[in-house]
Amino acid sequence: MEINKESLRNRIERLILDFVAVKTDTNSVHENNIKDFFGNWFDSVPYFAANKDYCGLYDIPNDPLNRVVPWALVKGCDGSLMDTIILIHHCDTVNTEDYKNLENMALDPLKLTQALRRGAMEVPTHVQKDAACDNWLFGRGVADMKGGGAIHMALLEEYAAQALNGGFKGNVLLLSLVDEENLSAGMIGAVHLLKQLKDKFGLNYVLTIDSEAHEREDENLPIYYDGSIGKAMPVVYVRGVLAHSGMIYKGLNPINLLAEIIRKTELNPDFIEKFGNSVCPPPTWLYHKDSKKVYDVSLPDAALGYMSVLTLSKTPKEFMDTIHDICTDAFEQVIADMRRSFQHWVDLNDGKVEAQPAWSVNVKTFAQLHTEAVRDSGDGFLQVFAQINEEIRKKLLADSDFFVIDGINEVIKTTLSFVKDKSPIVVLALSPPYYPAVSNAMLGEKAAKVNAIVSGLEGCQIKNIYTGISDLSYSMFTADDDAISYIEDNMLMWGHSYTIPIGLIKELSTPILNIGPWGKDIHKYTERVFLPDLFYEAPRVTDFVVRKMLS
DSSP states (O other), rough: OOOOOHHHHHHHEEEEEEESSSOOBBTTTTGGGGHHHHHHHHSSHHHHHHHHGGEEEOOOOOOTOOEEEEEEEEEOOOOEEEEEEEEEOOOOOOOSSSGGGGGGGOOOOHHHHHHHHSSSOOHHHHHHHHSSSSEEETTTTTTTTTHHHHHHHHHHHHHHHHHHOOOSSEEEEEESOOOOOOOOOHHHHHHHHHHHHHHTTTTEEEEEEEEEBBOSEEETTOOOSSOEEEEEEEEEEEEEEBBGGGGGGGSSSSHHHHHHHHHHTTOOOOGGGGGGEEOOOOOEEEEEEESSSSSHHHHHHEEEEEEEEEESSOOHHHHHHHHHHHHHHHHHHHHHHHHHHHHHHHHHTTTTTTOOOOOOOEEEEEEEHHHHHHHHHHHHHHHHHHHHHHHHHHHHHHOTOHHHHHHHHHHHHHHHHSSSOOOOOEEEEEEEEEEEEEEEEGGGGGGGHHHHHHHOSSEEEEEBBBBOOOOGGGGOOOSSSHHHHHHHBTTTTBBBTTTHHHHHHHHHOEEEEEOBBBBETTTTOOOEEEHHHHHHHIIHHHHHHHHHTTO
C-alpha cells in the first residue's frame, strides 16, 4: 500500500520537533528523559495502545544510569515465523554548551533556524547561505540523529495503521538506543532484548537499518552504506628499569621505548585498508603518559599509552599481531641504540666503567602475561585480580576523576606484580570500547537479497563502509571463535566494567544498511539536516527497502 507522502512528511516534522525538544545529553541522567517521550508516543499510536505487549521500555542490564531501550514491534499477517526488519537510531546527543548565547534555542529547531537566518550568531558564509534558504533545519540532534529516528517512527506509525487493517506483511521492530556517542551501552544491551523478542514472537531477523545522517561528495547524490567501520583501542604498557639519571645505562627508560613504538605506529600506512570502495585512515595515538606523579631524578618505572585503530575487515588479532611485530622491532632498536651510546661513553672513559646490563626483547599480550601470573602466583593472584577489577568498576561509577585509562594502568601494573620475571617488558592489550568492522560482504549468501535490492536503487551512491562509527557494529559478527577468545582474553576489564555479548551477536547477525538524511556539521552548533531528504527521500528509500525485503 502506497504511503501518502505529505501525510508522512507532516508526521516526520511533528516527531523531529518533539524529539529534539527532549534533552538527552549522552552518558548522563538526561538520557532517561526518553522514557516519558516514548511512553507518550506508544499511547498516541492506536496500534500500540491496542497491543501493549508489542512495545515497551527495556531495562539495560547492569546500567549505572538505569537507562532503557524503547522498542516497538509491528506484526504483520503472514504466519507464525515471520521475517523481521530492525530499525535502529540513537536518541542521545552531545551537549549544547557550544551554542553559547543561543543555547536556549538549541533544542527548538524552528526558533534556532530563524535566529541564525536573522544573523543572531556569527557563522561562516556557507552556513549563513544554508540558513537563508528553506531547505535546512538547524538544532542539536536534527541530523545526529533524531531526524533519522523521526523517519523511523513515522514509518512505523504508517505500518502500524496498515497492520490494524490486515494490510501489512512481515514485521518491523524499532529500537531507540541510548549512549551511542559514548560506549554504545544501548545497542550492546539491546542484543539481549533482540534475543528475547525473537524467542517470544518467533521473529526471523533479516535486515537491520540504521538512519545515521550522511555527508555528500556530490550535492545531488545521497550516500547510503552497507557496512560500518570498526574501531579498536590498542594499549601499550612499557615497564622499564628504574635508575638514577646519572647512571642511565644501568636502567632502561620506558619513555624512550614507548616513544619508539609511537613513532613506528603513528600514521603507519601498513594499517590502511581498502574494502570495496572505502578506505580507512591509519592509526593515531590519543594518549601517553609515564608513571611519575612528582619530580625526581630517577627514570620512571613505566609508561603507557593507547592508539586508535580503524579497521574495515581485520580482526583484533590480525592488527595486534602487526603491533606486536612493531613493538619487537622498536625494542630491538632501543637496545641497539643504548649499546652504541654506551660504547661511545666507554671509549671516552678509556674503558674504566662497569658493564651495561644485557637487556633483551620481551613483548607479550595481556593474555600471555595473565597466564604467567597464574603460573607464578596461582589463586593468590586470581583473588587480587578479581578484587582490583571490582574496585575499578566501582571507581568508574562513583569517581568522575577516575577514567578507563586509570583502570587499565592498575590492571596491568597489578598483574605484573604477580609475575616473577622483573625484566623490561612491553605488554599489549585492548581498551574499551571496541567496535567490530561490519559489512554485508562478510555475510555471503545471507546478504544476497538485500544486495539485489540495493543494486536496484537509482539516484544514489552506495558506499561499503560508513566511517563515522555506528551501532551497526553490534548487528553482526562473522569472525571465528578464536577471534572471540582473543578479544575476551586481551580486553582489559572484560566481564567487570565492560562486556560485549559477541557470541549472541554472532547468533543474531543480520545484513545491514544505513539510510539517513543529508546532514552537516555533526556535533557543532551549526548542525543541520537537509529537509528534502528528511521529509521525502530517506523515508522513500527506507520504505522501498523494507517492503522489498518483506515481500
